[in-house]
Amino acid sequence: MxxxxxxxxxxxxxxxxxxxxxxxxxxxxxxxxxxxxxxxxxxxxxxxxxxxxxxxxxxxxxxxxxxxxxxxxxxxxxxxxxxxxxxxxxxxxxxxxxxxxxxxxxxxxxxxxxxxxxxxxxxxxxxxxxxxxxxxxxxxxxxxxxxxxxxxxxxxxxxxxxxxxxxxxxxxxxxxxxxxxxxxxxxxxxxxxxxxxxxxxxxxxxxxxxxxxxxxxxxxxxxxxxxxxxxxxxxxxxxxxxxxxxxxxxxxxxxxxxxxxxxxxxxxxxxxxxxxxxxxxxxxxxxxxxxxxxxxxxxxxNNNISCFKPTFADRLTEDNVRIYPNPTSHCISIDLRLNRESDIKVEIFDTSGKLIWKDVVKVLLLRPIELSFTQSGIYFIRLTGNENTLVRKVVVM
Ligand SMILES: [Zn+2]
Known part of the structure; x- marks a missing residue:
């Protein structure tokens, strides 16, 4: 594992x-x-x-x-x-x-x-x-x-x-x-x-x-x-x-x-x-x-065409964390839109609650975290940092 x-x-x-x-x-x-x-x-x-x-x-x-x-x-x-x-x-x-x-x-x-x-x-x-x-x-x-x-x-x-x-x-x-x-x-x-x-x-x-x-x-x-x-x-x-x-x-x-x-x-x-x-x-x-x-x-x-600006936030919230695709066949991107460089702890648990992988990733503006899975199943990804914690379920087929 x-x-x-x-x-x-x-x-x-x-x-x-x-x-x-x-x-x-x-x-x-x-x-x-x-x-x-x-x-x-x-x-x-x-x-x-x-x-x-x-x-x-x-x-x-x-x-x-x-x-x-x-x-x-x-x-x-x-x-x-x-x-x-x-x-x-x-x-x-x-x-x-x-x-x-x-x-x-x-x-x-x-x-x-x-x-x-x-x-x-x-x-x-x-x-x-x-x-x-x-x-x-x-x-x-x-x-x-x-x-x-x-x-x-x-x-x-x-x-x-x-x-x-x-x-x-x-x-x-x-x-x-x-x-x-x-x-x-x-x-x-x-x-x-x-x-x-x-x-x-x-x-x-x-x-x-x-x-x-x-x-x-x-x-x-x-x-x-x-x-x-x-x-x-x-x-x-x-x-x-x-x-x-x-x-x-x-x-x-x-x-x-x-x-x-x-x-x-x-x-x-x-x-x-x-x-x-x-x-x-x-x-x-x-x-x-x-x-x-x-x-x-x-x-x-010199153009004045307005454009969509991605919004950034101080804290991890449901709105500024995107995990895709889900379900996936083997890999997942975690897109964090934070307005400052942040150390984010990434933990992955299986359905029994056992921690099977963890790392701390330095996140810059717009930089996605890429994870690759080699085994199918249901997993929980826990993200911790900037005074907040989020948990998301992902399905690997
Ligand atoms: Zn070329």
């Missing part, structure tokens, strides 16, 4: 060396002239309003709101350099990590000013709508057009549009447009529903179950490239990302790229490494993104 539970990021690390192609974003830009040298800049935190268009044919692809909010949590912790993985990096690598000073929220008003939840759902009869394109040049993605069975974009200068729709099996997981692509009706990101948010129960590729596919794609949306190039020189045109000749998969922090004579930063979000091993954007990438926002997406820097 000793190893009945473990935090998911260590569990998923065992999938190192498994392979998968994360991303279908293709760079077809103007190379050098896009990326002039950038002076460091300082600015305040910006918030980008997001709308999710969920276009589904099978009800299993009509993913619940909880997956969307867990995705926003992942984006916000990754772009604010608050994620757990940073703790496991060497101090040298950790010093490369930048707080991107970008946050994401669900839009609270639509382009006409009408209140919305920022999560829109559409039934469609088109099979594999996420990967269907017209044969025209440039092609149109079916999922991004109402008359092709999908959903039209909201004003792409003021909203980040994310379309969620089934991808053909074996295809890539997601795809983004770059800021300079200049295709307003297509601008944004499309992604397979299995890779939205934390989905450790249902993701067919467990190494991509922690919501970092969208962190990667939003990087493209904001002007970042993959860091590899055959010449070991150009790469992503960012100075503080080491050169590498090809993508790396799994979790290989010590890998040496012999062709380029360097150690790649495989923990960079723009790599193809497993979700559990991705940890950071660099300061150079932060500068690039800000320049891209100024040049191509200025209305994201």
């Amino acid at each position: 000793k190893n009945l539970f473990s935090v998911v990021f260590t569990l998923i690390a065992t999938t190192a060396f498994s392979q998968g192609v994360r991303c279908g974003t293709v760079f077809s830009g103007k190379l050098d002239e896009l990326f002039i040298s950038h002076a460091p800049v300082s600015r305040s935190v910006i918030t980008i309003p997001v709308v999710f268009h969920i276009v589904w044919r099978d009800s299993s692809d009509n993913i619940p709101d909880a997956r969307i909010t867990s995705q926003l949590d992942v984006l916000n912790t990754d772009f604010r350099a608050l994620n757990d993985q940073l703790k496991y990096l060497s101090s040298a690598k950790r010093s490369l990590a930048a707080d991107m000073e970008i946050e994401f929220c669900l839009a609270a008003v639509d382009p006409q000013g009408i209140p919305t939840t920022g999560i829109l759902r559409y039934k469609s009869e088109v099979e594999n709508i996420g990967t269907q394109n017209t044969p025209t040049i440039p092609s149109k993605a079916f999922i991004k057009h109402k008359n092709l069975g999908g959903a039209d974009a909201w004003d792409t200068q003021r909203y980040l549009n994310i379309w969620v729709g089934k991808f053909q099996d074996g295809a890539i997981l997601a795809e983004s447009k770059f800021p300079w692509d200049n295709l307003p009706e297509e601008d944004g990101i499309r992604i397979d529903p299995a890779y939205v948010g934390v989905n450790c129960n249902g993701s067919p590729k467990k190494q991509f179950a922690l919501g970092r596919t969208l962190t990667h794609e939003v990087g493209h949306y904001l002007g970042l490239l993959h860091p590899w190039s055959a010449d070991c020189a150009t790469g992503d045109y960012v100075e503080d990302t080491p050169p590498q000749r090809c993508p790396y998969y799994g979790c290989m922090p010590q890998v040496m790229d012999d062709a380029c004579g360097s150690v790649p930063l495989v923990e960079n979000f723009m790599q193809f490494s497993d979700d559990a091993c991705l940890a950071l954007f660099t300061h150079g990438q932060k500068e690039r993104v800000y320049q891209m926002l100024l040049q191509y997406r200025p209305l994201l820097l």
